[in-house]
Amino acid sequence: MLVDDFTVLENVMLGIEGAPLLGEATAKARTHLAELSKSYGLEIDPNAVIHDLPVGLQQRVEILKALYRGAEILILDEPTAVLTPQEADQLFLMLRRFRALGKTVILITHKLREIMAVTDRVTVMRGGAVVATVDTASTSREQLAEMMVGRKVLLRVEKAPATVGGVVLDVGHLDVIDGSGVARVKDVSFTVRSGEIVGIAGVSGNGQSELLEALAGMRRFTGEVLVNGKAVTGAHGHALARLLRRQRVSHVPEDRQREGLVGPFAANESAILGYQDDPACNGLILMDRRKIVSRCQSEMQSFDVRPCNPGLRTAAFSGGNQQKIVLAREMERDPALLLVGQPTRGVDIGAIEFIHRRLLEMRAAGKAILLVSVELDEILALADRILVMFDGRIVGELPRAEATEAKLGLLMAGVEGHA
């Protein structure tokens, strides 16, 4: 954890100042930090204030903090979620340097590619227990995936060519300004047509989340949004979210635990979140609980939610099954447009395969799908067109055939003039 209002140096020193007066201690810390930065290739301005730094650099400060304390073992939990592929490569370079000094790195990650790229040994955990520990050199991605899930999984789902129809979502000059007056989305324009998946790639925190929330009616925006040719401007706040649902826009939110579901609710109650007004589940005054439960039961069956128990508390389901509850709710209502944010975040590999297959089935059924994901692999596996966002703007658009990880990585880092 970093203190947002402190400088890099202050954060690094925090807790081990070494003296009641800061003058001398600061000078010492400054030279020590400079040495560390140099020897590990982690350049940083010690006087920069944390909240002015991009997330990638904040992570660098965290690592420097650990090194400053003379860490012999460095534990990193999903370190690349906030990095571009190039930044991730830099991080791995640093980790190798650390290893060369005879120190230890523990890397917790769900990305098999990273494990194969940087680790020496790998331990697989499933359901809170260690399944196996193997040398990285003697294993493969497929084998690891199988150990993680307990059965064979397809790492890549088959994708038929797209049959693209008319424009479903038309976004023109959309701006989002957040509560503290910062522009999060700047002049964004694009379309999504029926039968295609448009992916929005980018390092997390570059406006993708805000864009998705605006399109779902959860944030104020300016600009034009047309769904099936009908403008959705005019309404705002909760009325906008309702209006969009009436226009058959479904939304799988990025944060299923805080937004997509209500933890203490029974699963069948969470399964009508957003549709609580639907005449189908309401009588004149009372809700039709029996119908809600039976509908939830059939949704759970068709999405293979385990355990298939509509009365169970939502929070008691695993991440993958919670996500299936959300997907079932949003997909089973025959949407025209499906907005999907981080559909497989915190979901085990077996469920990822299932979710990807379902999304492609929706595409085949002629739905328009807008997919926001920080997982490049996911975007590359699913999207027909890829938009890259950097600092709130769309900085590039690539058809899937032309997209490579390297090209996307440069766009994600805000390097102009590529693609």
Add this chain to the structure above:
Amino acid sequence: MAASSPTDIPRWVDYLVVPLVNLVVALLLTGVVVIAVGANPLDALQSLAFGAVGYPEAIGFTLYYATNFIFTGLSVAVAFHAGLFNIGGEGQAYVGGLGVALVCLGLGSWPLVIVFPIAVAAAAIFGAAWAFIPAYLQAKRGSHIVITTIMFNFIAAALMTYIVVHVLIAPGQQAPRSSDFAPGVRLPMAKDVMAAFGIDIGEPPLNLSSLLAIVACVFVWLFIWHTRWGYEIRTVGHSERAARYAGISRTRAIILTMLVSGALSGLVAVNDIMGVHHYLPVGWTGGVGFVGIAVALMGRNHPVGIAMAALLFGALYQGGSEIAFDIPQITKEMVVVIQGLVILFCGALENMFKPQIAVLFRRRAIAAAA
């Protein structure tokens, strides 16, 4: 892969064992207090129990108190479901009394069957109106509902004193109270009903309002768990972001919640003003709104739990006054201390033993599974 959180204990443990442990600890501590003032705690307990349920009149008093606590307990619970802490039950009940008094004074010559529903509606509307202002300020301006509802208790007290003393005061009277209601608009008393069957139960204030309290329990259960409005309220209470996602208006949910909550508190006036006093006095609420907080906490915000907790607190209130009468060392003030201890353990400290009990039961469950 089900994540087991500390709240994953069997319901009957949460609803029965935990409150029971809290109650026992409160009684043990009370015993220490009783010994400290030089009385025998077993005598005190016996006197308390006998005073609460030992004879028909005592039971009548206990049920009368419980009726009030059900109304305010439900009021606090409804607000809790939206994540709001309504401390203003006291003021809302007080203002509800004005509604009842106006109806009973104005429609004194009408038959009771017509006046009763109007008086109930007036109590609810006046209570709701008094809760509306804090609700509006919370929803639109972010003024914290705890602060505003507390302040509104004081405002209600001042306002009602003014109205009773300067507007509604009985002509030619010195005492600060309104004129008496006409005999035709007084609620039927339990003692009269029982007398018709030839049973003498003394003079308890128990009246028709207790049936209204049962209706209120059913209403709250349906409203919170079986209507879309209750659904929206609970969503707002659990997660503001989920509410935003679902297109639920937080403003509307807060205001609706507080209107219902205020209305329930207002119903206390039906019991006390229309059922017991038959005129509007000043300062008649006597802390019933605050006891509602403890009742709601102990009753886990569920109508069944609230009814049970209200009965317990009713028994404590009634039994407590009996102790003061029986045992001279235990003064009236001492009884308040004892009641306070029970409220402290059952209400405010209700999570003190819960984690340990939860651990105990989880161990047992694991042992049983192995």
